[in-house]
Each structure stands twice: as structure tokens, then as C-alpha cells.
Amino acid sequence: MMRREASSRLFVIAGEPSGDQLGARFIDAIRNVQSETVEIGGVGGPKMAKLGVKSPIDIRPLSVLGLVDGLLAYPNVRKLVAATVAQVVLFKPDLVVLIDSWGFTLRVAHQIRKILPDTILVKYVGPQVFATRPGRAKVTAETYDHLLTIHSFDGKYFKSEGLDTTFVGNPAISAVQKVDDQAFQQKYNPAGQPVLSAFFGSRPGEIKFLMEPFLRAIEQIKSNHPDLVVVAPLSDNIAIMVRSLVAHEPRLQDIILLDEAEKSVVFTASTLALACSGTVTLELANAGVPMVIGYRLSPVSGYLMEKFVFKAQFANLINLAANQEIIPEFLSSKCTGPALAKALGLLLNDPKLRGHQQKAAQKTLIKMQSTKGNVSQVAAKKVLELMD
Numbered sequence: 001m002m003r004r005e006a007s008s009r010l011f012v013i014a015g016e017p018s019g020d021q022l023g024a025r026f027i028d029a030i031r032n033v034q035s036e037t038v039e040i041g042g043v044g045g046p047k048m049a050k051l052g053v054k055s056p057i058d059i060r061p062l063s064v065l066g067l068v069d070g071l072l073a074y075p076n077v078r079k080l081v082a083a084t085v086a087q088v089v090l091f092k093p094d095l096v097v098l099i100d101s102w103g104f105t106l107r108v109a110h111q112i113r114k115i116l117p118d119t120i121l122v123k124y125v126g127p128q129v130f131a132t133r134p135g136r137a138k139v140t141a142e143t144y145d146h147l148l149t150i151h152s153f154d155g156k157y158f159k160s161e162g163l164d165t166t167f168v169g170n171p172a173i174s175a176v177q178k179v180d181d182q183a184f185q186q187k188y189n190p191a192g193q194p195v196l197s198a199f200f201g202s203r204p205g206e207i208k209f210l211m212e213p214f215l216r217a218i219e220q221i222k223s224n225h226p227d228l229v230v231v232a233p234l235s236d237n238i239a240i241m242v243r244s245l246v247a248h249e250p251r252l253q254d255i256i257l258l259d260e261a262e263k264s265v266v267f268t269a270s271t272l273a274l275a276c277s278g279t280v281t282l283e284l285a286n287a288g289v290p291m292v293i294g295y296r297l298s299p300v301s302g303y304l305m306e307k308f309v310f311k312a313q314f315a316n317l318i319n320l321a322a323n324q325e326i327i328p329e330f331l332s333s334k335c336t337g338p339a340l341a342k343a344l345g346l347l348l349n350d351p352k353l354r355g356h357q358q359k360a361a362q363k364t365l366i367k368m369q370s371t372k373g374n375v376s377q378v379a380a381k382k383v384l385e386l387m388d
Contacts, residue, residue, distance in 0.1 A: 008034075008387045011093035012042035012053065013084060013108060015062040015101030017202045017237045018279050020045030022124065022376075023099050025171060027051050029380035038384070041091040043084050046236060057083050060237065062104055077104055085111040088119075095120040095387050098144075102127045102136070109143050120386055124148045124379065126165075129157045130320070137161050146386060148379050152368050153321060168378040169370025170317075172282035181268040188256055193227045194271040194348060197289070198255065200242065201276035202235035207242060209296040210276055215251040216337025217274060217294075221344050222254065228348075231256040231270075233263040272347045272354060274340060277315050277329065285318055285327070285361040290354040292343040293329040322364040326357060 010030065014023040024047035027040055031051075042053040049055060061076045085108055088096060096112060096119055098105035109121050123144040127136040130153065140147060141161035149155050150170040158165045189195060198214060200207055218230055232255050234242050239259065246252045258266065267287035275281050277295035284291050293316055314320050316329050328343045330336070347354050372378045 008038045008095075009091060009093040010038050010040050010383070010387070011088050011091050011096045012040065012044065012048065012099070013088075013096065013105060014042070014044040014048060014099040015059055015104040017045060017235060019099035019101055019125075020047045020059070022171060023053075023097075024048045024051055025376040026097065026099075026124070026379050026383075027053055029374070029376035030383070033377070033380055034384055038387075041087070041093065043087055056087060062101060077107070080104065081107045081111065084108050085115070088112055089115055092116070093119060095122060095383060097122045097124050097148075097383060100125040106139070106143060113143070120145050122146045122148060122383060122386065125150055126154060126158060128154070130154050131315070137163075146382075148382060150375070151317070152370070166378075166382050167370060168382070169372065169375040170282060170368060171375040172279045173286045173365050173369055174375055179264045179268045181265050184262075184265050184269050188231065189229045189269070191227065193229050194225070195229045195231060195269050196221070196344070196348075197266050197270040197273045197284075198230060198232040199273065199275040199280045199284075200232060200234070200238065201278065202237050204238060204241055205297075206276050207238050210294060210335070211242075211245075213294060213296065213335050213337045213340060214274060215249070217340035217344060218255065219251050220337060220341035221348070224345060225348065229256070230254065231258060231266055233258045233260055233266050236260050272344065274344060277331070281316055281327065282318065282365070285358075286365055288358050288362070290347050290357040290361075291327055292340055292347065293327055294335040294340055295329070295331050296335045297332065317368070318361050318364050321368050322360070326360045326364065 012023045012027060014020045023044050027048060028051060030038055040053055042048055043055045043057050045059055057080060098109055112119055121144045123140060126140055126147050126149050129137045137157040138161045140158055141163035147158050147163055147165045148168050149165055150168060152167060155165045155167050198218060200210055200214060222228055234257055243257060267289055270289045273284050273289050273291040275284060275291050275293055277293050281293055295315060315331055316327055318327055319325050330339050370378060
């Protein structure tokens with residue numbers, strides 16, 4: 001059978017590891033629906049590359065954290081914006097999907113609009129205007145033709161500015177596939193002890209600022225529960241960095257370090273978790289793992305965020321959606337080893353408390369889910385509709 005010539009050209013841009021994963025799922029969904037008539041190019045990471053959409057640009061320098069680090073990285077960001085726009089112009093797409101990474105994708109979108117004014121621009125994952133900088137809703141509406149939002153509660157901010165918006169659902173709370181953890185238990189936990197999983201983050205800056213309070217918390221809770229098994233699946237983006245610290249950090253030597261690919265089995269095996277605030281907290285809650293959340297920026301960035309930028313009552317999306325603290329969260333100066341250890345100890349020692357968090361989180365997740373089906377398929381169908 002002769003292959004039909006592609007009639008549409010789609011370009012996907014992802015600036016960070018979470019965007020790369022989202023982009024890969026989206027590309028896979030596009031191909032499942034319209035494999036022969038859409039040609040796909042892109043700028044992203046290893047997950048998109050595995051699907052044949054290989055990026056000519058290394059996106060790793062975009063994984064910066066905080067206001068100060070962002071300013072220091074600005075010269076590199078400018079170069080990456082220019083290189084990305086050049087790839088888009090060379091590809092000549094009908095539609096460009098720009099995933100998350102607010103500052104980077106906004107600059108890219110502005111340049112594309114100037115050079116290719118007829119190209120449809122779709123933002124996938126909007127800025128969190130419900131928590132900070134509400135003015136970004138207007139900027140988003142002025143820049144993009146359509147928004148694919150993953151939150152059930154933020155579409156109204158963009159629609160009020162005149163932007164067509166589609167709620168596709170959050171991929172982190174899609175249906176969980178239970179993974180058999182028997183091999184994990186036999187290898188790492190033959191005595192059947194409680195398992196604490198630690199998620200340090202996916203950006204180098206998160207490792208820089210969270211490693212110390214997380215390790216102190218783990219050290220303290222291990223002193224009270226010496227048989228506790230501690231395991232940390234490492235994001236591909238920071239795995240080399242963390243493993244390089246092991247020789248000089250004895251506290252890391254007591255933690256089982258695994259690859260990101262083993263994250264699902266860790267979810268199944270975990271009794272509780274200590275997690276960097278972010279997408280992984282939704283995945284943990286969806287898998288039924290009770291947790292404590294921590295997050296820290298540099299002292300200067302943390303002060304500026306708390307004082308002038310961050311306005312929401314909570315940082316975690318489950319707490320935000322429920323409008324109450326279901327999951328304990330410790331941010332900035334409150335994110336200390338003793339505070340984290342105390343909260344973890346309460347969960348570890350009280351099965352009823354763990355059960356209460358699980359039930360409350362699951363109830364909130366149901367409200368946050370899309371009723372339209374698979375997240376990536378919903379996003380793919382909408383984009384194909386816009387390209388038609």
C-alpha cells in the first residue's frame with residue numbers, strides 16, 4: 001500500500017522534562033488518530049526523540065528554577081529561543097503546540113507570530129494564574145489562538161480574556177496501571193518493612209535547594225525507624241548529578257537510587273513518600289500513596305516569590321482544588337529537615353491518618369479529572385480539529 005503524502009505539518013515544542021513527557025504522549029496520540037496525514041517536527045527531549053521527533057536543540061539549559069536563576073540564564077534562553085524559532089521557520093508548520101515553560105514558549109510564540117503570522121499557535125498547559133501573576137491570562141490570550149488546559153478550575157481566567165480554551169484533563173491523574181512489585185520487594189525489601197519513597201525533583205535547582213532538607217528529614221526518620229527502606233527514583237534530567245554526589249554524601253548511600261523508568265513500581269511499593277512539589281505529587285496521590293510535600297527556592301527568589309508573586313493559599317494542586325490542606329506542604333523557609341521528618345513520622349506511625357489522606361486526595365482527584373477520556377487523545381483530537 002502506498003503511503004499518503006502528509007497534508008498537514010505540526011511542530012511540538014517542549015522546554016522541560018515534564019513538557020517532553022507530555023509532548024511524547026501527545027505525539028503518540030496524534031499518530032494513533034492520524035498517522036499518515038500529519039508530519040511532525042519538534043524541539044524537545046529524549047522521550048519525544050524516542051518517537052522519532054529528534055530535537056536539534058538541547059533543552060536541558062531551560063530547566064532553571066527561581067527568579068534569580070532565571071535572570072542568570074537569560075542569555076542562554078535568548079539563544080535557545082532564536083534557535084527554536086529558526087527550526088520552526090525551516091519546518092513551515094500549519095500549527096505549533098507550545099508546552100508549558102512560560103517564559104521560553106512565550107518568547108518563541110512572539111517570534112513565530114512575527115515571521116509566520118498565519119501559523120496557528122496552541123498553548124498546552126497555561127500559566128498558573130490562579131496562584132500567581134493573574135495578568136498572564138491576558139498575555140496568553142493576546143499571544144495564542146487556543147489553550148489546552150490541564151486544570152479543571154483555571155479555564156475561566158483565560159476565557160474571560162477571550163481565549164478559546166479546552167480542558168483536556170491532567171495526564172498525571174489518568175487511570176493508574178498497577179505494577180507488580182514482587183521483584184522489587186524481593187530485591188530491596190525482603191523483610192517486608194515500610195517503604196519511604198523520595199522524589200527530589202526534576203531540575204538541577206531543585207536538587208540544589210531541596211537535597212539538604214530532604215536528606216536531613218530522611219536521616220531523622222531513619223534514626224527513629226532504622227528498618228525503614230528508603231528509595232528514590234531519579235528523573236533522567238538530574239540522575240547523573242545526584243549519583244555523582246553519592247561518594248561525598250554518606251546520607252545518600254543509605255538510599256536506594258533507581259532510574260526514572262522504575263517510578264511506577266516504586267509507587268506500588270511505597271508506604272508513604274517525601275516529594276518535591278510538582279506533577280509527581282498528583283501521580284503519587286493517584287496511586288494512593290500518602291505523602292509530605294516540600295519546596296524551596298534560593299533565599300532571594302523564595303523571599304521575592306512569597307512577598308510579591310505567590311498569592312495562593314497552597315502550592316499543591318490537590319490542596320488548591322480542595323481548598324484545604326489535605327497533603328502537608330512545607331514551602332521556602334518552612335521546608336526544613338525537622339519539620340518534614342515530624343510530618344513523615346506522623347504519617348508513618350498512624351495508618352488511619354494515611355488512610356484519611358488517601359481518601360480525601362482520591363475524592364479531590366475525581367473532581368479534577370476530565371470526563372472526555374484519555375488526556376492526550378482529547379488534546380490530539382482538538383489540535384487535529386484546529387488544523388482541519
